[in-house]
Amino acid sequence: MGLFSKGRINIVITNRFLRYTYPKKNKKGTLAFGEEKLPEGVIKDGKIDKDVAFSKIINKLVKKHKWKGKNLYFCIPDDTVVIRQMQISAALSKEEANAYVRNQIGVSIHLPFADPSIAIEFLSKEQENQNILLFAYPKEKITAFQAVFKEAGLKSVAVDLTSLSVYRYYYQQRDKEKENVLHIHWNQDALELTAYRDHKAIFIRYMKIEALDEVDSEQAKQVITEYTREITRIIDFYQYSITKGEANINLLLLTGDFPFLKLVREELKNVTTIPLHNIREELPIKFVDALGLALKPEVRKGEQ
Template identity: 55%
Template sequence: MGFMSNGRVNIVITNRKLRYTYHKSNKMEGLQEHGELELPPSVLEEGKIMDKALFSELIRQLVHEHKWKRKKLLFAVPDDTVVIRQLEVPAALSREEAKGYIETQLGNSIYLPFSNPAIAIDFLEKQVDKQHVLLFAYPKEKITDYVDVFEQQGLRPVVADLTSLSVYRYYMATRQETTQHHILLVHWNEDALVLTAFKENKPVFTRNMKVEQATEEVDMERTIDEYLIEINRIIDFYQYSITKGDAQIELLLLSGDYPGLPILKQRFTESTLVVEDFTNGELPSKYTDVLGLAMKNEV
């Protein structure tokens, strides 16, 4: 087993499930094992650990069973409370200076729906006097709780990611080329639906909705039709509010573990949108998120 000593663990967390892979590199061919764990009810709610003792025991069992002790870990948190916002900073600032500048503006000119955020930034286009910046903000307490559990059970967390970014990373890595510049990712799990719009491969908008579990096929179709209205609203919002009528969504990406995704895809067959999913991969399509996470660099 020595050849796996430099490998790393990748874990994606939803409120109901935990998906994992073990890779010896951040390439698809580095995949060694994969799996999924059903989480007991109320262990997680809205991405927050509610039963830390039970969650910690579940992680301990995984680490012991798969011999992950002291392995590096990349994990993706639920996107339910992430804030993605476009901002402007002075053009002369470096990336680190821009992040520091934004931190000084939190609570003053920049307001978030939660306090004590963990933030990351990405540079967009630059003009003479200003730099456009993409801000990602997430409640730091939620991330810290996960890190504490993982470290207590012998893992070495090195990177936290957003699930939507992991899915999109997988899409970019497995497509030879794309001519679409305006893409809506529909990431639908059994517990939540997350809609993330990408413009020129950068996320510019996200919307999260809780999903009630359907018990019968009729209920599932009704649920899909209800959320389809919201998906179409977001498509219109992107065209008329975000791009001011200059562009529109060209491609829908469908991912997640929601069993009704094939029905949703069928609903869009008569539209002018291109619809893609991940049903032709080596693993079931629900693993798209954790496979994309595994492709992320550690810095």
Template identity: 30%
Template sequence: MSFSLFSPKNRIINFVLNEHSIRFVELKQANPPIAQKWGERFLPPGIISDGKIIDFESLANIIDECIDEWKIHKRSIRFLVPDSLVIIRKLSIPSEIQADEMKGFLYLELGTSIHLPFEDPVFDTFPLTDNGKTKEILLFAAPEKYVMEYADLFTSLKLIPVAADISPLALYRLYFQMDLASQNENLFIVQFDLTSVTMCIFEEAIPYVMRHFPIPFEINKWEMNKEKDGMLEFKYMGDASELAYQFEDILKEMNKLIDFYRYSLNNGKKEVTKLLLSGDHPLLQVILEKVKDRLDIPVTTISLDSYAKGKAGMVPTRHLLSLGLALKEVQ
């Protein structure tokens, strides 16, 4: 006999929005991760750009239709902060700064010893080391204005935002939950989507460095079809050499980040030991083969197999982020 982790009335909806889609997963149980239901809706270009909401009214109307279609009225939700808005920094601060003083101290240091490319950040911290004089922390920051626009949007549609997260943590959470992590592992996560690529390097379960790169997306060069299960399928109809150039550029950026981590951050004493490739790009399998050919690092993917199978069948792999987000605070 098995029991669900949550009672139905307490199950949280997990939203992932990017420039080309809205997705959600409702988790049935966490171990193994099994989804109760999921859904997807295409977003036309220009509604969200560089992680920022450009057309608030159109996005609100589309999400409102999704709420009706997916029957998720007045539910509590988690959502991902767009990767393009997120910065991860390692900082050294005096050891005497206590946990309850951390945010006040960081706000005081903004613009002097701490410099961010935006004003009025919302942030979180994670402790690393403490030698008695100074301690190192990781700072996760994003511009409060744009993060709150998403929270306010959901609230205006009578949804209840209860938590926000970042995509590398969501994906790592699923990777860990499925018992794929190894001890002393330096994992390079590459999330290769239709309109952007996010890269993040983890030591054990800690993300140390993150980069985000937009990808040119011309909708007239893609043929979009809706499958019987409601999922969207994209087929590229343009010049194949254009995508090849895109892939080459991203491979160069991957190599740069690997070298930055090894030499600039660790003086050659640490290196990436494994690469996890994920994402919703229609040619992800082609990208996987290119990565395996070009990088001298073991490359893996997340295969759901018997995991995440709900009443409607197997959860598509492009819902991995939503599934990882659903595991937040349930482990």
């Protein structure tokens, strides 16, 4: 684990759990980790719904692990993220492109929420146009988390998406180059499908799942059968609609905290011939998102 950044806290938030990693004292390059189950309704649809309860949980962790004053990197639920491929003038610098996109929101760029937090990534460049990816997320959700963390004595440095963090971990340990990857992040209450082309997230689909605390394997199989149909549909959608027949998914990446991931893996092998990546587990697989977040490069002040 020597590649992990030292001296910072990494927290991943879902609607049901909070997972974290942080450097072990006097053990260079190694991480301590943990998980807190969140009381029902504390986080709802990726948003803090019970401020006092969430604050108590964070303050308890800060005190227990002596995190006060530490830099914090955190992941928020991907339920409302928007990813769009766009074209802008090739003459624009990255800074100018950011300003241009911000000015076009509400004019030529329409989003399902107001006051977004945005980020852009440059893709390929044509003669007159620059292809970009736009990532947009409701700013109010982010600032609500930042306020709680600040009050607890943590210094929020960067925010990431869970899907990007998992892919970062996969990318660091991949053994073969795959250009079209479908990340299947299957949690107890949600299924998130993110398609990557040339290591860039170009499509995301988020689906709520009824969370069942107590479920047997037969009930799980019914749920798995239902949602693997949706996965195969997205695989076809990627080939014929997103890439216009130019590419097809050639690797599946399965992660999440769903307790029956082994059954999901078996069902995927039954319904598709696409290979599944085997993640080398340094921690239980549900912590892959937190491990990937810990691999995020250090961010300088003013960056995200």
